[in-house]
Amino acid sequence: MKVAIAGRANVGKSTLFNRLVGKRLAIVDDTPGVTRDRREAEARLQDLTFTVVDTAGFEGADEGTLEHRMWAQMGRALDEADVYLFVVDARAGVTPLDEQLADEVRRRGKPVVLVANKAEGRNGEVASLEAYSLGLGDPIAFSAEHGDGLSDLRDALMEAFESVGEPLPEEDEDASKPISVAILGRPNVGKSTLLNQIIGEERMLTGPEAGLTRDSITVDFSRGEQHFRLVDTAGLRRRARVTEALEKASTGDTIRAMKYAEAAIVVLDATMPFEKQDLTILDLVAREGRALVIAFNKWDLVPTPDESIRAAREAVNRLIPQAAGIRVVPVSALSGRGVDKLMATVGDAVERWSTRISTGKLNRWLEMATQRHAPPAVSGRRIKIRYMTQAKSRPPTFIAFCSRPDALPDSYKRYLINSLRETFDMPGVPIRLLLRKGDNPYA
Template sequence: MPVLPTIAIVGRPNVGKSTLFNRLVGKKLALVDDRPGVTRDRREGEATLLGLDFRIVDTAGFEDEDPQTLPGRMRAQTQAAVSDADAALFLFDARVGVTPLDEEMGRWLRNGDTPVILAGNKAEGKAGESGLLDAFKLGFGEAIPLSAEHGEGLVDLFEAIRPIVDDFDPGEVEDEEGTDGPLKLAIVGRPNAGKSTLVNQMLGEDRMITGPEAGITRDSIAIDWEWFGKPVRLIDTAGLRRKAKVEDKLERLSAADTQRAIDFAEVVVLLLDATRGLEAQDLRIASQVIEEGRALIVAVSKWDVAENAPSLFQGIRGALDDGLAQVKGLPLITVSGVTGRGVDQLIQAAFATREAWSARVGTGELNRWFERALEANPPPAPGGKRIKLRYLTQARTRPPTFVLFGTRVDQLPESYRRYLVNGIRRELGFGAVPVRLNLRAPKNPFGG
């Protein structure tokens, strides 16, 4: 993966930062809504603008609030993003003009070392002319007129960004050839289960906003990271509640974003709250992950404050095996986002699970096992007519998918399919990853 210069989009709430971010990355990655304050954490993506490639960061709206409040913690994330960036793209609303909060942001940016590009958004037509003239008092020269929604002004933005890209020195880039690519690891769970705290512990920095309020994370945030030299792409997601309780449009968008994160992931960590145990919603989320064919690990967070820990662990283990019988024996790991307990064990299990999820068994080995399985437990003969199972082959990996050929396979009971799937998982090294078994009967030449 090439190293690219980073540009952070900053501005007060609702000036169109996420709309511009989505246009530059070429897809709707960031949630967009008419209300201010939708974006809370930093979201990163690879942008292309008229042939220029760079990394773009969408940040939370800059607000003048106490650092201990949620808006204050969001502001700290924005400040960190600018500090890490090669340039800041300072966006204001050209139709509204320069506000006192814009002026405060300007003073803060002028006191820093990060180069600043000033742009007035929503400048389509003549509505933004006075606002663009007013922007000279911010001290960054002439503002670029933009319309992120309609794609206007991108040539001028290209001219402003090009020197940043041309002057960028990537330094030494390690050769990643021969690796299997980064482990795509999504952290999911109910609101306030400790997902962002765990991600911050993994990264060793306060990368995600955390706090006692439930539902702080709204977007699915992907972060590149390394664990003992192995690349990992961490995805922190919004908390998932029961659909019946989700009435707000923004929460529905967040839930859909989490679903896309599950689709994108290779391994999904379902994070439970040790203070609440395993709830029905946790099992629903787990079933959703398994149905999508993703490899699943269950982690119990806040283990440093768990009461009656041995009994709690055994209770969760039993409930998982009963509620998710199709993948009995899921890895169950206890972690603490505060102390770091269990983090290395969790990542180690994630790499091992991805390996099983990506494994392929040779046809010879597979059918030798298949013959032993048929001999130990022959298929039934419904109505006195024997079901003839001929051979088994692995059609694909990620998730492991097998095709069983035979006659009258449509009569094969579900219990016998489960017998075969459990045997494949247990005896051929697939562990607790989801395994799919499709049935195929040879076409009857005399049919019809």
């Protein structure tokens, strides 16, 4: 069952969304119009489980404006939903915009639960009575901030679900877990346009304005037998330029999405790639140990494609040595060129990122690598690497037992990591090599 939260700007829709999902997923701020794209998540209210959709605030707008595009996103959410939570501000009372949106909702003919939010305190219920005039049924006096009125909301939702006549969804235990992929990059490089092109619909709000995306929005997508959970994120600017509290919240949301993802698509503008902020984002993803693919967007604007792609691949290996061999895929988010190849490359990168190497193979490789290039002698004593094992995958993490781990130079560690990457076919995969003092624990 899918429930869309609708209402004008700043009535507390995102606070209600966070209350229902039990996490602070949506960014909340006193500034009107913070939410722009629709965001979905699994919600639980006592014994009810359903999908809840947060939407942009309704505002009257002229065609072609940002507000009009935000209304189009809300309209799609209303079309797809089974039930509506119509939220009004009990303190402010019913406004002409509330009445206009109520007409839109009524025309769709779906069950509506009317929520008079910000109705906490002694006068809350009295303030909520004005919402009767919308003709959407009995209003529920509610406080998303404090959680007042949750039982009444549960009962109203249960009644609405029964009127639709569909059973509550049950989790499919056999469904394969989707690969979580964060789409990252500077503002205005085409991240949202790329996501829309991948899934084949206008799911994300796009336009020439920089910084349209604020919340990290999750969308499920399947390609053949592979299932992905794509996360569109706000553009990351240099920290010194991020001063507003709202942008700080968006940046924190983006970093959190990247840390919880398994893979990352870093989108670069092919007409001006490898700016300082691009390298900062790539380094951040590599240090977090995520499977990484670079999407060179706006490829249709590049005058010399063959020469540019060669230069891009050389630059990646030179500038991001900790994940040498990162796959670079030229794409056009506007036309869709290269999008299929991009998703195939992401699937391949995750497979390599999940590599497991047996202890026997590792130690045969270690013997060969140390014979080809022996560990150096430090202070007249040669360092001995006796044994290696893989501690975990995702990212591949190896532990080497050696005589003097603190004395082994970083240059030799890089040699071992690059040799591992080449021998076991892990291009572009961040590899972690930990050194421990001690003999072979299995001797």
